[in-house]
Amino acid sequence: MALATAEMEDEFVIPQKFGPQMMMFSMASGGQPVITLDGLTKLACGMAGSVIPMAKGMVEQYKTQGLEAVPVPISAEAKSVIDDTIAKTFAKAVTPAALQKFLEPLFNIIDVNDSGTISKREFFHVARIATFVAESQGPARLPAALAPRLQSLRVQAKEVLDMVFDLLDTNHDAAISKAEIATYIHRIAHAVGKLALAVVELVTELFLNEAVFDAVLLDAFKFAAPQLKATGADVFDDNGDVSYAKCAPFLAMAEVKAMQLVKAGRETQSPAQLASIKVYMDMEKKMIEGAASKTDASGNISKADLIAVQKESLKTACSNMKQQFTAILSGLPPAAQGPAMMVSGFVNPTAIFEKVMTAEPFYALPFTDAIFKNFGTGDKLNMTSLTLVAKMAMDMLTNNTNDGESKSADDDSAVSPTHLDRTKLLFGLLDGNADGAISPKEAARVLGGFARCWASAFSVLISFYLEFLGHPDFVTGLLSAAEGMAPMAVGMLGLSASDAPKFPLQKSFFEGIIAKMLGSNTGVKGADSMKKELFNYCDVDGD
Ligand SMILES: [Ca+2]
Ligand SMILES: [Ca+2]
Ligand SMILES: [Ca+2]
Numbered sequence: 127m128a129l130a131t132a133e134m135e136d137e138f139v140i141p142q143k144f145g146p147q148m149m150m151f152s153m154a155s156g157g158q159p160v161i162t163l164d165g166l167t168k169l170a171c172g173m174a175g176s177v178i179p180m181a182k183g184m185v186e187q188y189k190t191q192g193l194e195a196v197p198v199p200i201s202a203e204a205k206s207v208i209d210d211t212i213a214k215t216f217a218k219a220v221t222p223a224a225l226q227k228f229l230e231p232l233f234n235i236i237d238v239n240d241s242g243t244i245s246k247r248e249f250f251h252v253a254r255i256a257t258f259v260a261e262s263q264g265p266a267r268l269p270a271a272l273a274p275r276l277q278s279l280r281v282q283a284k285e286v287l288d289m290v291f292d293l294l295d296t297n298h299d300a301a302i303s304k305a306e307i308a309t310y311i312h313r314i315a316h317a318v319g320k321l322a323l324a325v326v327e328l329v330t331e332l333f334l335n336e337a338v339f340d341a342v343l344l345d346a347f348k349f350a351a352p353q354l355k356a357t358g359a360d361v362f363d364d365n366g367d368v369s370y371a372k373c374a375p376f377l378a379m380a381e382v383k384a385m386q387l388v389k390a391g392r393e394t395q396s397p398a399q400l401a402s403i404k405v406y407m408d409m410e411k412k413m414i415e416g417a418a419s420k421t422d423a424s425g426n427i428s429k430a431d432l433i434a435v436q437k438e439s440l441k442t443a444c445s446n447m448k449q450q451f452t453a454i455l456s457g458l459p460p461a462a463q464g465p466a467m468m469v470s471g472f473v474n475p476t477a478i479f480e481k482v483m484t485a486e487p488f489y490a491l492p493f494t495d496a497i498f499k500n501f502g503t504g505d506k507l508n509m510t511s512l513t514l515v516a517k518m519a520m521d522m523l524t525n526n527t528n529d530g531e532s533k534s535a536d537d538d539s540a541v542s543p544t545h546l547d548r549t550k551l552l553f554g555l556l557d558g559n560a561d562g563a564i565s566p567k568e569a570a571r572v573l574g575g576f577a578r579c580w581a582s583a584f585s586v587l588i589s590f591y592l593e594f595l596g597h598p599d600f601v602t603g604l605l606s607a608a609e610g611m612a613p614m615a616v617g618m619l620g621l622s623a624s625d626a627p628k629f630p631l632q633k634s635f636f637e638g639i640i641a642k643m644l645g646s647n648t649g650v651k652g653a654d655s656m657k658k659e660l661f662n663y664c665d666v667d668g669d
Contacts, residue, residue: 129241133160138247147253151246160243163233167222170229174220185212185332192333196342198349204341211338215331227324231317238296238313251293258289276644283640291633301630308601315596319589323492326585330578339574343566367563370553377549388522405446407520413439414516417509425510429498432507433488440483448476468610473603475594482593489590496582500575514551605629 140148155161236244269275294302351362361373416435421427558568613623
């Protein structure tokens with residue numbers, strides 16, 4: 127709060143030269159000394175009118191491409207469901223709550239002191255960089271003559287230096303510490319992760335929502351029924367649903383083929399690969415068993431319990447990772463060993479992994495939420511069929527099956543009980559009400575649920591890696607390693623080791639470098655002294 131008050135009272139004025147930026151600030155702040163998230167949201171709501179048509183055009187384009195990619199003719203009914211969904215999503219997207227999901231991460235990048243307000247100073251730091259980048263993308267305007275050219279480069283270098291220090295030197299001691307860099311990088315990584323979550327959520331609402339899956343699968347069933355019938359695979363009942371009785375023989379055949387493929391795949395794996403599959407499987411098994419141990423009499427688990435199990439199995443993942451990491455390091459070519467050891471002396475990936483995984487709020491929460499939302503009832507998720515399917519998949523992959531390996535694909539006369547169980551189990555996954563038939567709605571619920579969970583897992587993975595690579599410990603470690611190697615690097619450039627940069631990086635250090643490279647700060651004199659140096663260099667005998 128004190129920070130926000132200080133920002134309210136800050137007398138800083140955006141320099142006259144940045145007129146358009148000044149105007150943008152007053153617009154976003156509504157004439158106040160600071161910009162608030164609510165104020166920015168209000169402004170964005172007002173401006174949405176001009177952005178929405180563009181966004182709609184983009185979505186229309188994706189829709190057309192998507193419809194072309196679907197191998198089933200889409201009916202007019204389904205198309206109107208899709209259009210309706212898009213319209214609804216857009217109406218929701220311009221509400222303040224929805225807009226804030228996108229604006230808040232961006233707001234937090236600029237609000238570097240986390241005061242909850244953007245001061246003129248904070249705004250200026252970013253706006254100035256944006257202006258500089260935009261200008262330097264234009265045609266180079268460097269004068270041809272050497273002296274003014276150097277002068278111009280000096281001005282630019284000074285501008286970059288000022289920009290970087292204004293942005294990163296948050297405690298204003300004219301030096302940039304490792305912590306200041308690490309905090310800023312993490313700020314950006316965190317914001318990008320949040321944006322990724324928001325984007326995937328929006329795309330899911332637009333294209334992967336239940337109404338769209340219902341409509342498309344209804345079309346798919348209608349389309350597939352006569353086609354399959356024509357090829358002799360009549361698996362539909364009179365209601366147009368997929369009947370278990372009718373498709374059991376086909377499922378059994380497919381299952382045998384799948385088993386053969388898995389077996390063949392296993393035979394191409396090296397013992398080391400098989401061992402690492404086993405490590406992974408054991409971990410999964412532990413998690414499934416852990417979850418199963420927390421279910422009630424009807425096989426339900428609560429969200430809190432499932433998260434606890436997930437966290438527990440992540441610990442195993444961390445210790446596995448430690449082993450793998452050591453193996454990777456020792457497997458590096460000798461030339462890379464030195465730098466790798468250097469870096470690993472400063473960066474401990476396993477510890478950072480563990481920190482990100484155990485941080486609150488739980489990084490995988492959006493994914494767990496998606497599972498409960500799509501497959502659970504309220505706070506309960508039934509684990510029965512999930513456990514069975516997971517166990518079955520693991521048995522298949524680890525060759526733990528005891529049913530006729532010798533059975534050939536075309537021998538469909540004797541389906542062993544285990545084969546039968548598997549096909550029944552897979553069918554049962556989709557047959558929600560267990561009436562022996564899969565309706566389009568039932569298929570849509572499961573397939574759509576998988577698609578939505580998968581999208582969520584994808585966004586969780588992106589934000590996880592951003593949190594990991596942008597973790598302050600990770601960045602600080604890399605900077606320390608770079609600092610440690612710097613004397614060697616400047617040595618290769620023919621400079622003395624004392625010229626190597628050291629943290630905290632002093633502003634005067636960089637000013638020294640600029641002066642050395644581009645001459646001193648007093649225009650033509652700098653070029654003159656450089657010419658003189660050059661002359662002296664060539665004039666070996668000093669006459
Ligand atoms: Ca602030
Ligand atoms: Ca500082
Ligand atoms: Ca059913």
